[in-house]
Amino acid sequence: MNRRTFVILLIVGLALLFALAAGAWIRGGQQAARLAEAGPLSCEMAQAPASPHEGMVYVPGGRFVMGDTYYPEERPLREVDVEGFWMDRTEVTNAEFAAFVAATGYVTIAERPVDTVRNPGLPPDMQKPGAVVFIMPNNVDGSGNIAQWWQYVPGANWRHPGGPGTSIEGREHFPVTAIAYEDALAYARWKGRALPTEAQWEWASREANPDAPNSHDQPKQANTWQGLFPVINLAEDGFAGIAPVGCFAPNRLGLYDMIGNLWEWTADPYAGAPGSRVIKGGSWLCAPSYCVRYRPGARQPQEEDLATSHLGFRTILVAPPPS
Numbered sequence: 534m535n536r537r538t539f540v541i542l543l544i545v546g547l548a549l550l551f552a553l554a555a556g557a558w559i560r561g562g563q564q565a566a567r568l569a570e571a572g573p574l575s576c577e578m579a580q581a582p583a584s585p586h587e588g589m590v591y592v593p594g595g596r597f598v599m600g601d602t603y604y605p606e607e608r609p610l611r612e613v614d615v616e617g618f619w620m621d622r623t624e625v626t627n628a629e630f631a632a633f634v635a636a637t638g639y640v641t642i643a644e645r646p647v648d649t650v651r652n653p654g655l656p657p658d659m660q661k662p663g664a665v666v667f668i669m670p671n672n673v674d675g676s677g678n679i680a681q682w683w684q685y686v687p688g689a690n691w692r693h694p695g696g697p698g699t700s701i702e703g704r705e706h707f708p709v710t711a712i713a714y715e716d717a718l719a720y721a722r723w724k725g726r727a728l729p730t731e732a733q734w735e736w737a738s739r740e741a742n743p744d745a746p747n748s749h750d751q752p753k754q755a756n757t758w759q760g761l762f763p764v765i766n767l768a769e770d771g772f773a774g775i776a777p778v779g780c781f782a783p784n785r786l787g788l789y790d791m792i793g794n795l796w797e798w799t800a801d802p803y804a805g806a807p808g809s810r811v812i813k814g815g816s817w818l819c820a821p822s823y824c825v826r827y828r829p830g831a832r833q834p835q836e837e838d839l840a841t842s843h844l845g846f847r848t849i850l851v852a853p854p855p856s
Contacts, residue, residue, distance in 0.1 A: 572772055575706035578779035578789065581622060584855065589619040590787040591854050592736065597743040599735055601830025615736045617854055620729065621847035623778035623789045624708035624797065625720065627701045630691060633720050642713035643690035643840040651838070661687035664711040664840035666695055667818060670763060682763040683841075691716075694842050706777040708795050708845040714810050714837035717798045717846040726848040731801040731811045731832065733849060738791040738814065738829035740784045749825060754781045755793030757827050758820035775817055775843075792827045793817060795845040796835070803834035810835055816843040 581588065594617040601607040633639060643664040649655060666686045688697035691711045701707065721728050729737070739745040751757055756776045760767040772780070779789045796812040803809040812835045815827040826833065835844060 572774075573777060573780070574703055575777045576780035578622075579783065579787075582787070584619075586619050586850055586852065588623075589621055589850060591617065592620050592733070592786055592788075593617045593741050593854065595736065595741055595743055597736060597739060599732055599830070601747060601828060603749055603825055603828065603831070607830050607832060613732045613736075615732050616851070618729075618733060619850040619852055620733075620737050620786075620788060621849075622783070622787060624795055624845045624847050625717075626705065626778055627691070627707055627709050628705035630709040630712070630720060631705075633723050637719075637723060639716075639719055639723075641691055641711070641716045641840065642838055643711050648838070658687055659685050662690070663687040663696075664689035664694070664842065666842045667763075669766065689842070690840065704777075706779075707775055708778055708790075710775070710795065710842050710845055711840040712798075712844065712846060713840045714798055714835075716840075718800075720846075721848040724848055726850045728798055728800040728846060729849045731799045731813065734797065734799050734813045735829050737786065737788055738784070740786050742785075745829070747828070747830060749828060751821055751825075752792055752827055755815075755827055756781065756790070756817045757793045757815065758818055758823070760820070762818065762820040762823035772817065790814075792829070793819065796833075796843055798835070798844065798846040806834040808837055810837055812844060818843055 581590075584590070594615050596612060596614045598610050599613045600610045602610065644662055647655065647660050647662060649660055652659075663686050665683055666689050667682055668684050670682050686696040689695060689699075689711055691709050692701060693699050694701065694710045717728055751759075756770055756772050758766060759769040766773055776790075776794055778794075781790065781793075783789045784791055791814055793815055794817055795814070796816045797814050799811045799813055801811045803811050811832050813829075813832055815824065815831055818824060819827045825831075835841070
């Protein structure tokens with residue numbers, strides 16, 4: 534083979550590869566868009582067992598090795614004791630949060646004027662009330678700059694999670710998003726409850742089983758990202774974005790979506806990141822190519838006063854076990 538023939542074949546090969554990649558990208562985007570429009574607005578959950586605390590299940594206490602070794606912030610592994618508690622079966626929904634707002638007149642942080650004294654030097658758009666929203670990019674430059682797919686959107690809040698042109702109408706069974714830490718805490722207190730500690734949350738995610746396997750594989754029964762994040766979303770799990778609560782099988786305790794769908798607030802400050810709290814559980818944006826945090830031991834910091842479209846919460850109650 535002479536040099537000219539080799540160059541021609543190389544060009545043809547690269548063109549074919551580019552065409553295949555572009556086709557996968559387009560098909561992935563089309564599939565994601567179709568599923569996002571056609572996805573269910575609610576999912577049928579198993580009937581809850583009789584409980585003195587409606588919508589909650591009991592998590593028995595125990596001792597376990599907390600943490601993981603996949604990312605540095607999950608170390609060190611350490612033994613912790615957890616007393617028994619009750620936990621919401623699902624993430625708090627739009628309907629539940631709306632009932633709280635209707636009863637109290639509460640205004641979330643994303644709806645309030647931005648505190649520019651606490652957050653000096655913000656660009657003009659970030660000085661307006663709003664939240665951070667995931668927007669699937671057309672391409673990425675390979676720099677790893679997350680601003681390519683995360684954007685601060687003025688007017689985004691729990692009522693309009695994607696921005697002013699979006700709504701939660703008809704999405705009452707979806708988990709509420711664009712909720713800052715203070716908002717989640719206010720809801721929990723209104724219910725006479727609390728937010729889970731990191732240890733409580735992880736223990737519940739491990740099904741109150743100290744011998745639970747600590748798999749790093751992408752789970753099948755969870756809403757996560759299939760495809761090349763953030764540009765190809767194959768939506769093989771049936772959801773191109775957030776799913777309504779309870780669409781995937783619960784864990785053995787009867788808790789839904791403890792992995793995937795949305796990250797969840799915990800009560801614990803994140804050491805070394807002032808003004809941040811630990812969040813747990815990963816979200817629908819976690820993928821093997823980007824965010825292997827669909828695991829009980831996964832954790833990361835989140836600024837307390839920054840509402841985002843991939844973060845929700847659930848509550849706990851310390852009370853006697855079922856009789």
